[in-house]
Amino acid sequence: MKNKIIYIAIALILILGVVGYSFYQKIFAPAVIKKGTVYIPSNGSMNDLTKLITDFVEKTDDFNWVAEKKKFTKPKGGKYTLKKGMSMNDLVNLFRSGNQTPVKVTFNNQDSLEKLAGRIAQQIEADSTTLLKAFKDSDFLKKNNFTEVSALGMYIPNQYEFYWNTSAEKFRNKMLSYYNKFWNASRIEKAKQHGLTKEQVITLASIVQKETAQIVERPKVAGLYLNRYKNNWPLEADPTVIYALKQKHGQDFIVKRVLFKDLEIKSPYNTYKNVGLPPTLIAMPDISAIDAVLSPEKHDYFFMCASIEKIGFHDFAKTLSQHNRNAAKYQRWINNQGIKR
Structure with missing residues (x-):
């Protein structure tokens, strides 16, 4: 009888050991079979989460069992990085903690808030409609002294760090904080030295941005426009005329060549007809264009024309006669290319 009791006890111990080991394996054994990333929607359910991890674990039932035992019923939205060998316990703790992996949000020079919203929507959870x-x-624009047009200048092209599930409003507000940090005391002082507000700097920088894609040339171009601006000359910037034409004919209107008749367009953005800066920026300038305006090259140039010897750059001139020679050379070249519009 005594031996029977011993055998029963041993059997129970073995059973408990097997069961305990099974539970341990479910909870703490390596479960994630490959590294990867999952994006949990802000309103995601446990069923959604189970589907998202299907490719990363062999037994989703074990995950749900561990989650239930740990009373984990609602995942926190965001981007999460899974490491090979993580246990079910690790997964539950990760998703419950909300310890997201930030995303690097980048955007270049977008021509409109619509295009910017579309670009950002590709990188965070918020859709383009909500962002726009x-x-x-x-209320936001009025509070921060922006209009729907000038607000484009609030978004400085760069790389920023956000959580994937950042709301549209929080994204916008964070970009405003980045904008305010960008306009530090040094940049504001440089703007004042040129007699410009930061909004005017952004406007002139947008012209420089459109005038040349060559970053090394931007300080020289900025210096030229500042020479004209400070001497009360019309800026005579072709990009402003193109902007006015697109306002009239639509954003899909293609302009490869600005014609003399285009210079007659009636628009406050036509800097051939109006002295001073246009009402707002004409594009989203990047940091190099803004800093070019703040720290322009000092020279006596008042004219420039696209170069035919160094494509993508410009020939600069101090006098109208010199400029006319450069312009005639360019006109002959562009005619030979067969570019009509």
Whole structure:
């Protein structure tokens, strides 16, 4: 009888050991079979999460069992990085903690808030419609002295770090904080030295941005426009005429060549007809264009024309006669290319 009791006890111990080991394996054994990333929607459910991890674990039932035992019922939205060998316990703790992996949000020079919203929507959870609504929110614009047009200058092209599930409003507000940090005391002082507000700097930088894609040339171009601006000359910037033409004919209107008749267009953005800066920026300038305006090259140039010897750059001139020679050379070259519009 005594031996029977011993055998039963041993059997129970073995059973408990097997069961305990099974539970341990479910909870703490390596479960993630490959590294990867999952994006959990802000309103995601446990069923959604189970589907998202299907490719990373062999037994989703074990994950749900561990989650239930740990009373984990609602995942926190965001981007999460999974490492090979993580246990089910690790996964539950990760998703419950909300310890997201930030995303690097980047954008270049977008011509409109619509295009910017589309670019950002490719990188965070918020869709383009929601983002655009936040960008154009009238209360926000009024409070921060922007209009729907000038607000484009609030977004400085760069790389920024955000959480994937950042809302449209929080994204916009964070970009405003980045904008305010960008306009530090040094940049504001440089703007004052040129007699410009930061909004005027952005406007002139947008012209420089459109005038030349060559970063090394931007300080020289900025210096030229500042020479004209400070001497009360019309800027005579072709990009402003192109902007006016697109306002009239639509954003899909293609202009490869500005014609003399185009210079007659009636628009406050036509810097051939109006002295001073246009009402707002004409494009989203990047940091190099803004800093070119703040720290321009000092020279006596008042004219420039696209170069035919160094494509993508410009020939600069101090006098109208010299400029006319450069312009005639360019006109002959462009005619030979067969570019009509």
